[in-house]
Amino acid sequence: MNIAVCIKQVPDTETKIKISDDKKSIVESDINFILNPYDEFGVEEALKLTDPENITIISLGPDRVTSAIRSALAMGAKNAIHIKTDSTPADPGITADALASVLKEGNYDLIFTGKQAIDDDHAQMASLLAEKMDIPAVNVVIKLNVENGTVMAEREIEGAHEIFECATPCIISAQRGLNEPRYASLKGIMGAKKVKIEEKDVTLSESNLEVVEYNYPAEKAAGKIVGDSADAVPELLRLLNEEAKVI
Numbered sequence: 001m002n003i004a005v006c007i008k009q010v011p012d013t014e015t016k017i018k019i020s021d022d023k024k025s026i027v028e029s030d031i032n033f034i035l036n037p038y039d040e041f042g043v044e045e046a047l048k049l050t051d052p053e054n055i056t057i058i059s060l061g062p063d064r065v066t067s068a069i070r071s072a073l074a075m076g077a078k079n080a081i082h083i084k085t086d087s088t089p090a091d092p093g094i095t096a097d098a099l100a101s102v103l104k105e106g107n108y109d110l111i112f113t114g115k116q117a118i119d120d121d122h123a124q125m126a127s128l129l130a131e132k133m134d135i136p137a138v139n140v141v142i143k144l145n146v147e148n149g150t151v152m153a154e155r156e157i158e159g160a161h162e163i164f165e166c167a168t169p170c171i172i173s174a175q176r177g178l179n180e181p182r183y184a185s186l187k188g189i190m191g192a193k194k195v196k197i198e199e200k201d202v203t204l205s206e207s208n209l210e211v212v213e214y215n216y217p218a219e220k221a222a223g224k225i226v227g228d229s230a231d232a233v234p235e236l237l238r239l240l241n242e243e244a245k246v247i
Helices: 037-049 063-075 092-106 125-133 186-194 230-242
Strands: 003-006 009-011 033-035 055-061 079-084 110-114 137-147 150-157 160-167 170-174 198-201
Touching: 003 037, 003 092, 009 063, 033 037, 033 063, 037 055, 037 063, 037 110, 037 137, 037 170, 055 063, 055 092, 063 079, 063 186, 079 092, 092 125, 110 125, 125 137, 125 170, 150 170
Parallel strands: 003 055, 003 110, 055 079, 079 198, 110 170, 137 170
Antiparallel strands: 009 033, 137 150, 150 160
Protein backbone atom coordinates (compact mmCIF):
# COMPACT_ATOMS: atom_id res chain seq x y z
CA MET A 1 0.00 0.00 0.00
CA ASN A 2 1.39 3.37 -1.03
CA ILE A 3 0.61 6.10 1.51
CA ALA A 4 1.25 9.84 1.70
CA VAL A 5 0.97 11.88 4.88
CA CYS A 6 0.54 15.63 4.47
CA ILE A 7 1.96 17.49 7.44
CA LYS A 8 2.26 21.11 8.53
CA GLN A 9 4.79 22.89 10.69
CA VAL A 10 3.08 25.02 13.35
CA PRO A 11 4.11 27.16 16.34
CA ASP A 12 4.50 25.28 19.60
CA THR A 13 1.40 25.65 21.77
CA GLU A 14 3.56 27.26 24.48
CA THR A 15 4.79 29.98 22.12
CA LYS A 16 3.80 33.54 22.95
CA ILE A 17 2.59 34.90 19.62
CA LYS A 18 3.61 38.43 18.61
CA ILE A 19 1.73 40.27 15.86
CA SER A 20 3.76 42.22 13.30
CA ASP A 21 3.57 46.02 13.20
CA ASP A 22 1.35 45.99 10.10
CA LYS A 23 -0.99 43.45 11.78
CA LYS A 24 -0.89 41.27 8.66
CA SER A 25 1.28 38.45 10.02
CA ILE A 26 2.99 37.10 13.12
CA VAL A 27 6.62 37.61 14.08
CA GLU A 28 8.43 34.30 13.49
CA SER A 29 11.87 35.13 14.86
CA ASP A 30 11.18 33.87 18.41
CA ILE A 31 8.83 31.01 17.54
CA ASN A 32 9.63 27.39 18.28
CA PHE A 33 8.05 25.44 15.40
CA ILE A 34 6.87 21.83 15.75
CA LEU A 35 5.11 19.12 13.78
CA ASN A 36 1.35 19.71 13.96
CA PRO A 37 0.11 17.30 16.68
CA TYR A 38 -2.91 16.09 14.71
CA ASP A 39 -0.62 15.14 11.82
CA GLU A 40 1.20 12.76 14.15
CA PHE A 41 -1.93 10.59 14.20
CA GLY A 42 -1.75 10.37 10.41
CA VAL A 43 1.91 9.36 10.49
CA GLU A 44 1.26 6.71 13.15
CA GLU A 45 -1.70 5.23 11.27
CA ALA A 46 0.32 5.02 8.07
CA LEU A 47 3.04 3.13 9.94
CA LYS A 48 0.43 0.69 11.25
CA LEU A 49 -0.91 0.03 7.75
CA THR A 50 2.16 -0.43 5.57
CA ASP A 51 5.92 -0.77 5.41
CA PRO A 52 7.83 2.45 6.20
CA GLU A 53 9.40 2.29 2.75
CA ASN A 54 5.93 2.88 1.26
CA ILE A 55 5.22 6.05 3.27
CA THR A 56 5.96 9.54 1.97
CA ILE A 57 5.83 12.64 4.17
CA ILE A 58 4.83 15.78 2.24
CA SER A 59 4.93 19.36 3.48
CA LEU A 60 4.76 22.83 1.95
CA GLY A 61 6.56 25.91 3.18
CA PRO A 62 9.92 27.64 3.59
CA ASP A 63 13.19 25.94 4.46
CA ARG A 64 12.32 25.71 8.16
CA VAL A 65 9.59 23.10 7.53
CA THR A 66 12.26 20.45 6.99
CA SER A 67 12.56 20.15 10.78
CA ALA A 68 8.91 19.06 10.96
CA ILE A 69 9.51 16.66 8.07
CA ARG A 70 12.46 15.18 9.95
CA SER A 71 10.25 14.77 13.05
CA ALA A 72 7.81 12.68 11.00
CA LEU A 73 10.65 10.69 9.46
CA ALA A 74 12.02 10.01 12.94
CA MET A 75 8.76 8.23 13.75
CA GLY A 76 9.60 5.71 11.01
CA ALA A 77 8.60 6.93 7.53
CA LYS A 78 11.33 6.60 4.89
CA ASN A 79 10.46 9.10 2.15
CA ALA A 80 9.77 12.83 2.10
CA ILE A 81 8.90 15.65 -0.29
CA HIS A 82 9.34 19.32 0.52
CA ILE A 83 7.27 21.68 -1.65
CA LYS A 84 9.42 24.79 -1.38
CA THR A 85 7.77 28.19 -0.97
CA ASP A 86 8.94 31.48 0.49
CA SER A 87 6.29 31.34 3.20
CA THR A 88 3.25 29.35 4.28
CA PRO A 89 0.17 30.66 2.39
CA ALA A 90 -2.62 32.12 4.49
CA ASP A 91 -5.15 30.75 2.00
CA PRO A 92 -5.57 26.97 2.48
CA GLY A 93 -6.80 26.74 -1.10
CA ILE A 94 -3.33 27.67 -2.36
CA THR A 95 -1.76 24.96 -0.20
CA ALA A 96 -4.33 22.43 -1.40
CA ASP A 97 -3.63 23.25 -5.06
CA ALA A 98 0.10 22.74 -4.56
CA LEU A 99 -0.31 19.54 -2.52
CA ALA A 100 -2.79 18.09 -5.01
CA SER A 101 -0.43 18.68 -7.93
CA VAL A 102 2.29 16.70 -6.16
CA LEU A 103 -0.01 14.01 -4.76
CA LYS A 104 -1.37 13.24 -8.23
CA GLU A 105 2.12 12.25 -9.30
CA GLY A 106 2.51 9.68 -6.53
CA ASN A 107 -0.30 7.19 -7.25
CA TYR A 108 -1.09 6.94 -3.53
CA ASP A 109 -3.69 4.52 -2.18
CA LEU A 110 -4.25 6.53 0.99
CA ILE A 111 -3.55 10.15 1.87
CA PHE A 112 -3.57 11.24 5.51
CA THR A 113 -3.90 14.72 6.96
CA GLY A 114 -4.47 15.82 10.52
CA LYS A 115 -7.99 16.89 11.51
CA GLN A 116 -6.76 20.47 11.64
CA ALA A 117 -3.64 22.55 12.09
CA ILE A 118 -3.41 24.08 15.55
CA ASP A 119 -2.28 27.47 14.23
CA ASP A 120 -5.06 28.57 11.85
CA ASP A 121 -7.64 25.88 12.70
CA HIS A 122 -9.09 25.91 9.18
CA ALA A 123 -9.83 22.15 9.44
CA GLN A 124 -10.59 21.81 5.73
CA MET A 125 -7.47 20.47 3.99
CA ALA A 126 -8.77 16.92 3.53
CA SER A 127 -11.98 18.17 1.93
CA LEU A 128 -10.13 20.64 -0.30
CA LEU A 129 -7.74 17.94 -1.50
CA ALA A 130 -10.61 15.54 -2.17
CA GLU A 131 -12.37 18.14 -4.31
CA LYS A 132 -9.24 18.97 -6.28
CA MET A 133 -8.26 15.33 -6.79
CA ASP A 134 -11.81 14.01 -7.31
CA ILE A 135 -11.48 11.26 -4.72
CA PRO A 136 -13.45 10.62 -1.49
CA ALA A 137 -12.48 11.97 1.92
CA VAL A 138 -13.57 11.06 5.43
CA ASN A 139 -12.89 13.62 8.16
CA VAL A 140 -12.12 13.35 11.90
CA VAL A 141 -11.62 9.59 11.77
CA ILE A 142 -11.13 7.72 15.07
CA LYS A 143 -11.06 4.15 13.73
CA LEU A 144 -9.85 2.84 10.39
CA ASN A 145 -9.76 -0.49 8.60
CA VAL A 146 -8.35 -0.97 5.11
CA GLU A 147 -8.68 -4.29 3.32
CA ASN A 148 -8.54 -5.25 -0.36
CA GLY A 149 -8.92 -1.69 -1.53
CA THR A 150 -11.94 -0.96 0.69
CA VAL A 151 -11.80 1.58 3.51
CA MET A 152 -14.05 1.47 6.57
CA ALA A 153 -13.72 4.69 8.55
CA GLU A 154 -15.49 5.56 11.77
CA ARG A 155 -15.97 8.98 13.30
CA GLU A 156 -17.79 10.45 16.28
CA ILE A 157 -20.75 12.76 15.91
CA GLU A 158 -22.93 14.20 18.65
CA GLY A 159 -24.57 11.28 20.41
CA ALA A 160 -23.52 8.63 17.88
CA HIS A 161 -20.84 7.23 15.59
CA GLU A 162 -20.82 7.28 11.78
CA ILE A 163 -19.19 4.57 9.68
CA PHE A 164 -18.20 5.32 6.09
CA GLU A 165 -17.16 2.86 3.40
CA CYS A 166 -15.28 3.92 0.29
CA ALA A 167 -12.73 2.60 -2.16
CA THR A 168 -9.11 3.65 -2.40
CA PRO A 169 -7.65 6.05 -3.28
CA CYS A 170 -9.12 8.27 -0.59
CA ILE A 171 -8.18 10.89 1.98
CA ILE A 172 -8.44 10.46 5.74
CA SER A 173 -8.17 13.29 8.27
CA ALA A 174 -7.00 11.87 11.58
CA GLN A 175 -8.64 12.73 14.88
CA ARG A 176 -7.34 12.22 18.40
CA GLY A 177 -8.22 8.67 19.45
CA LEU A 178 -7.33 7.05 16.12
CA ASN A 179 -4.10 5.80 17.71
CA GLU A 180 -1.35 6.71 20.14
CA PRO A 181 1.57 8.25 18.19
CA ARG A 182 4.90 6.70 19.04
CA TYR A 183 7.82 8.66 20.40
CA ALA A 184 10.77 8.91 18.07
CA SER A 185 13.63 6.68 19.20
CA LEU A 186 17.27 7.77 19.10
CA LYS A 187 17.77 5.35 16.22
CA GLY A 188 14.79 6.91 14.41
CA ILE A 189 16.11 10.44 14.97
CA MET A 190 19.56 9.53 13.66
CA GLY A 191 18.06 7.67 10.71
CA ALA A 192 15.83 10.64 9.83
CA LYS A 193 18.91 12.83 9.41
CA LYS A 194 20.15 10.55 6.62
CA VAL A 195 16.94 10.57 4.57
CA LYS A 196 17.22 12.67 1.41
CA ILE A 197 14.23 15.01 1.25
CA GLU A 198 13.07 15.48 -2.33
CA GLU A 199 12.46 19.12 -3.17
CA LYS A 200 9.78 20.35 -5.55
CA ASP A 201 9.08 23.86 -6.77
CA VAL A 202 5.53 24.77 -7.70
CA THR A 203 3.78 27.82 -9.07
CA LEU A 204 1.31 28.88 -6.42
CA SER A 205 -2.24 29.68 -7.45
CA GLU A 206 -3.86 33.05 -6.87
CA SER A 207 -5.10 33.74 -3.35
CA ASN A 208 -8.81 34.07 -2.65
CA LEU A 209 -8.24 35.04 0.96
CA GLU A 210 -7.04 38.37 2.30
CA VAL A 211 -5.75 38.82 5.83
CA VAL A 212 -7.29 42.11 6.89
CA GLU A 213 -5.85 42.30 10.39
CA TYR A 214 -4.60 40.16 13.24
CA ASN A 215 -5.59 41.17 16.76
CA TYR A 216 -4.91 39.79 20.21
CA PRO A 217 -7.88 38.32 22.11
CA ALA A 218 -9.63 40.68 24.48
CA GLU A 219 -8.33 40.46 28.03
CA LYS A 220 -10.52 38.47 30.39
CA ALA A 221 -12.21 40.34 33.17
CA ALA A 222 -10.83 39.83 36.63
CA GLY A 223 -12.38 37.04 38.66
CA LYS A 224 -14.63 37.70 41.61
CA ILE A 225 -14.57 35.86 44.94
CA VAL A 226 -18.06 35.82 46.43
CA GLY A 227 -17.17 34.08 49.67
CA ASP A 228 -15.60 31.00 51.17
CA SER A 229 -18.53 29.30 52.90
CA ALA A 230 -22.03 28.00 52.22
CA ASP A 231 -23.38 31.45 53.15
CA ALA A 232 -22.07 32.74 49.80
CA VAL A 233 -24.23 30.37 47.71
CA PRO A 234 -27.28 32.68 47.37
CA GLU A 235 -25.11 35.57 46.21
CA LEU A 236 -23.22 33.27 43.84
CA LEU A 237 -26.48 32.08 42.29
CA ARG A 238 -27.69 35.67 41.92
CA LEU A 239 -24.48 36.70 40.12
CA LEU A 240 -24.56 33.67 37.85
CA ASN A 241 -28.14 34.53 36.93
CA GLU A 242 -28.01 38.31 36.69
CA GLU A 243 -24.43 39.07 35.65
CA ALA A 244 -22.98 35.98 33.99
CA LYS A 245 -26.42 34.93 32.72
CA VAL A 246 -25.46 31.26 32.63
CA ILE A 247 -28.41 30.00 34.67
